[in-house]
Amino acid sequence: MLLQTKGIIKNYITGDIETKVLKGVDIEVKKGEFVALMGHSGSGKSTLMHILGMLDKQTDGQYIFDGEDTSKFDEDELAEIRNKKIGFVFQAFNLLPRTSAIENVRLPMMYAGEKEDYQIKRATELLEKVGLGHRLNNLSNELSGGEQQRVAVARALANKPSLILADEPTGNLDGASTNEIMELFDQLHKEDHTILIVTHEDDVAAHADRIIWMKDGLVSKRKK
Amino acid sequence: MNFLLTIKIAIRGLLSNKIRALLTTLGVIIGVSGIIVIVSVGNGAESLIVNQITSVGTNLIGVLPGGSEEGEPPSALFGIVITTLKSDDVLALKDIPGVVAVSGYNNTVEPIVYQNQSVESTINGVFASYPEVEDALVEKGRFFTEAEDSSLAKVVVLGHVIAQDLFGDQDPIGKQIKIHNHSFRVIGVFEERGVSGFSNDDSNVYIPSQTMHKLVLGINHIAMARIKVDTADNVAPALEEVKAILRSRHGITDPSNDDFTARSQAQGLSTLSNVTGSIKLFLAAIAAIALIVGGIGIMNVMYIAVTERINEIGLRKAIGAKRKDILSQFLTEAVVITAIGGFVGIAIGVMVSFAIATVIQYLGYSWDFIVTADSILYASAIIMGIGIVFGYAPAKKAAELTAIAALRYE
Ligand SMILES: Nc1ncnc2c1ncn2[C@@H]1O[C@H](COP(=O)(O)OP(=O)(O)OP(=O)(O)O)[C@@H](O)[C@H]1O
Ligand SMILES: [Mg+2]
Numbered sequence: 150m151l152l153q154t155k156g157i158i159k160n161y162i163t164g165d166i167e168t169k170v171l172k173g174v175d176i177e178v179k180k181g182e183f184v185a186l187m188g189h190s191g192s193g194k195s196t197l198m199h200i201l202g203m204l205d206k207q208t209d210g211q212y213i214f215d216g217e218d219t220s221k222f223d224e225d226e227l228a229e230i231r232n233k234k235i236g237f238v239f240q241a242f243n244l245l246p247r248t249s250a251i252e253n254v255r256l257p258m259m260y261a262g263e264k265e266d267y268q269i270k271r272a273t274e275l276l277e278k279v280g281l282g283h284r285l286n287n288l289s290n291e292l293s294g295g296e297q298q299r300v301a302v303a304r305a306l307a308n309k310p311s312l313i314l315a316d317e318p319t320g321n322l323d324g325a326s327t328n329e330i331m332e333l334f335d336q337l338h339k340e341d342h343t344i345l346i347v348t349h350e351d352d353v354a355a356h357a358d359r360i361i362w363m364k365d366g367l368v369s370k371r372k373k
Numbered sequence: 374m375n376f377l378l379t380i381k382i383a384i385r386g387l388l389s390n391k392i393r394a395l396l397t398t399l400g401v402i403i404g405v406s407g408i409i410v411i412v413s414v415g416n417g418a419e420s421l422i423v424n425q426i427t428s429v430g431t432n433l434i435g436v437l438p439g440g441s442e443e444g445e446p447p448s449a450l451f452g453i454v455i456t457t458l459k460s461d462d463v464l465a466l467k468d469i470p471g472v473v474a475v476s477g478y479n480n481t482v483e484p485i486v487y488q489n490q491s492v493e494s495t496i497n498g499v500f501a502s503y504p505e506v507e508d509a510l511v512e513k514g515r516f517f518t519e520a521e522d523s524s525l526a527k528v529v530v531l532g533h534v535i536a537q538d539l540f541g542d543q544d545p546i547g548k549q550i551k552i553h554n555h556s557f558r559v560i561g562v563f564e565e566r567g568v569s570g571f572s573n574d575d576s577n578v579y580i581p582s583q584t585m586h587k588l589v590l591g592i593n594h595i596a597m598a599r600i601k602v603d604t605a606d607n608v609a610p611a612l613e614e615v616k617a618i619l620r621s622r623h624g625i626t627d628p629s630n631d632d633f634t635a636r637s638q639a640q641g642l643s644t645l646s647n648v649t650g651s652i653k654l655f656l657a658a659i660a661a662i663a664l665i666v667g668g669i670g671i672m673n674v675m676y677i678a679v680t681e682r683i684n685e686i687g688l689r690k691a692i693g694a695k696r697k698d699i700l701s702q703f704l705t706e707a708v709v710i711t712a713i714g715g716f717v718g719i720a721i722g723v724m725v726s727f728a729i730a731t732v733i734q735y736l737g738y739s740w741d742f743i744v745t746a747d748s749i750l751y752a753s754a755i756i757m758g759i760g761i762v763f764g765y766a767p768a769k770k771a772a773e774l775t776a777i778a779a780l781r782y783e
Contacts, residue, residue, distance in 0.1 A: 199777055199780075202691070204690075204691055204776040204777045204780065205775075205776075205777040224695075224696065224775075225695045225696060228690060228693055228694060228695045228696075228776075229693065229695070231690075231691060231692065231693050231776075232692060232693020233693070237691050237692065239688075239691075239780075242684050242688065243688070245382070245685055245688065245689075246685070247382060247385040247386055247389060248382060248385075252378060252382075255378075256689070256692060257692045257693050259378070260689075260692065260693035260694050260695070260698060261693065304692065308693075
């Protein structure tokens with residue numbers, strides 16, 4: 150078991166109004182699984198994913214990652230876990246502006262304190278792996294949307310994470326680019342990476358081993 | 374986190390908005406170049422004053438009427454008229470061991486008329502031993518005598534330039550010129566002495582002290598006296614003797630009641646550097662204010678940058694940046710921006726100082742172009758300090774953002 154949530158609750162308080170976004174979510178993801186997270190807009194998918202990625206904290210409930218209860222970590226310890234064990238791919242604003250593809254991929258390794266030679270070698274390999282060996286030094290604004298997402302995937306892999314979290318990675322892409330990204334995820338799946346992907350597209354979800362459905366802040370029964 | 378890459382990205386960010394970068398750094402540029410120029414001009418002015426004093430000749434003791442605190446300028450320097458110093462006081466100093474010559478000084482600016490031309494000039498009333506005191510040589514004719522001084526002779530010795538102006542190719546000796554409606558006979562012309570500091574002796578005229586008192590100014594006091602001593606070693610004992618004689622003549626028992634200020638040239642130099650030092654300090658304070666304003670500009674822009682780049686901060690935190698990583702990143706950026714402005718400021722400051730020195734030298738003054746390694750070093754340290762001090766608050770704000778708040782911000 151890579152991760153497990155028990156009764157995760159997330160409430161937001163804006164002024165006097167309390168919004169209950171997650172109302173007790175229990176999920177489990179095993180090592181090497183490829184899981185799709187689906188559900189209507191506003192059902193709490195991104196919120197859950199942020200908690201699973203330790204970007205945000207639950208209001209109540211327990212989140213166990215890699216055998217450890219995450220509530221005991223402070224901000225900087227969480228940053229280190231995100232750095233070493235989790236790779237993120239977001240829908241938009243994935244790359245740093247005015248920064249080259251290779252620099253973007255090196256970033257997690259820099260924060261991990263890896264040696265420069267190693268950073269360059271690994272970043273180059275990863276960009277070649279996602280088919281961007283010829284775009285190493287292009288700045289992020291000089292890349293197409295699909296290319297940017299592939300750089301983001303390369304970056305997510307930089308520190309050999311235990312979990313890859315992708316929130317609508319193909320949400321802004323056309324069909325061809327979507328297929329390229331999904332081929333990448335399939336390959337990563339074959340290489341035994343654990344992947345959790347949030348999506349609205351059935352075609353995308355079809356690549357996953359299983360689908361977790363969310364409805365109004367709860368996991369619903371509907372299966373693939 | 375890789376330091377060089379942080380700097381590289383900061384510079385790319387700056388270049389991506391050149392007008393903003395210019396406006397941001399303008400305050401720093403002005404402040405830093407201001408400091409460099411002020412320090413350089415201050416040093417130049419000091420060299421000008423020092424050159425002036427040393428050009429008067431060494432081993433001099435100066436006496437001004439009115440007391441003063443040690444190391445501070447006497448009030449007579451600020452134009453306050455004090456009438457306690459008399460010709461006899463000065464003459465009494467002549468017999469001190471080691472003293473070569475003494476002279477009292479008064480001056481006034483008035484027109485000098487020869488035939489139908491009139492020229493404004495500084496008229497100096499001095500003693501017969503003035504040329505010895507000042508190491509000035511008479512080129513044509515002669516200087517006046519003590520007898521001429523005490524008999525109120527209407528004789529005048531001209532500076533080199535004013536002699537040229539009034540008489541051109543003619544021989545001035547024996548000609549009559551009008552000063553204060555009295556007719557004076559020209560008896561000598563000084564050789565060229567050159568511009569020294571603020572005064573141009575070559576454009577002055579010199580008449581006997583008593584004649585000046587009785588016929589021109591209608592006073593009986595001396596505005597300043599100079600005493601020439603034979604060797605540097607004799608200056609200090611002679612100075613003590615000068616003070617003792619003046620005290621006994623004025624019936625003063627307590628030195629704190631002195632109604633005169635007697636100083637050697639060395640002391641005078643340190644007094645002047647005190648004065649120029651405080652002027653420099655004042656100007657430096659103005660430049661410092663400019664720098665603080667520049668620093669606030671940096672802070673302002675860094676706050677804007679933090680808000681603009683909040684998603685970037687979120688992304689960096691998501692992939693593993695700790696608080697200290699974000700803090701040092703934004704601090705580095707603030708220092709880089711400040712440093713760029715600062716070094717442009719240093720360059721401009723040095724160029725402006727050089728231009729000022731060149732112009733003043735061209736006008737004939739002995740003004741040194743001085744930009745010390747020290748002042749550049751201090752300026753650089755101040756620049757770094759400003760970057761850190763004013764960059765800290767925005768960087769701290771960025772570092773304290775939570776990953777999710779920064780990622781979700783729109
Ligand atoms: N900071 C916040 N303060 C208040 N409410 C919030 C906040 N963040 C999210 N919400 C609310 O939580 C609910 C779930 O949001 P979430 O982003 O998780 O939905 P989602 O399932 O990812 O939707 P979509 O498919 O459109 O991305 C929404 O109703 C949203 O308005
Ligand atoms: Mg979402």
